[in-house]
Amino acid sequence: MTVAAYTLAVVLDLFVVFIGARFLLQPLPSAAGYGVPAKEDGDRAYLTVKGLRDLTFGLLGLALLAFVGARAEAWFMLLVALAPLGDTLIVLRNGGTKAVAYGIHFATAVAVLISAGLLFAV
Numbered sequence: 001m002t003v004a005a006y007t008l009a010v011v012l013d014l015f016v017v018f019i020g021a022r023f024l025l026q027p028l029p030s031a032a033g034y035g036v037p038a039k040e041d042g043d044r045a046y047l048t049v050k051g052l053r054d055l056t057f058g059l060l061g062l063a064l065l066a067f068v069g070a071r072a073e074a075w076f077m078l079l080v081a082l083a084p085l086g087d088t089l090i091v092l093r094n095g096g097t098k099a100v101a102y103g104i105h106f107a108t109a110v111a112v113l114i115s116a117g118l119l120f121a122v
Contacts, residue, residue: 005118006065009073012115013061020055023047034087035096035104057083074119077112084109 023030027047031038038047057080065073088105092098 001118002122005070005115005122008111008115009061009065009070009077009119012077012112013058013065015058016054016061017058020051020053020058023051023054027051035091035100036094053083070119070122074116074122077116077119081109081112081116084112 019030027044028038028040030051031043031047034050038044061073061076061080064076084105088101088109090096091101091105
């Protein structure tokens, strides 16, 4: 179980780093993939904030796992699950599809909570 717990945590953290970097480098396509397309002539500051948030979350998760341990990462994952849960609501309230809201964001929150549970069990 230890290998599974660490592997899932690292994969999720790296995935969030990727998402953050993509929002910083390709904001408009990233917003479309998020589920709420951005306006061509605006929203760039908010997209940068999202990219920076995700990049920071991913790097922080990796640092906690590497330097503090599984228990700290578990608490981090438990709390950071609020972000994809909030993203689910944002997509639903702003004209995004239920498929994206639940299939991407809510599913991510579930995966993060599973990761937290596995890490607490280590």
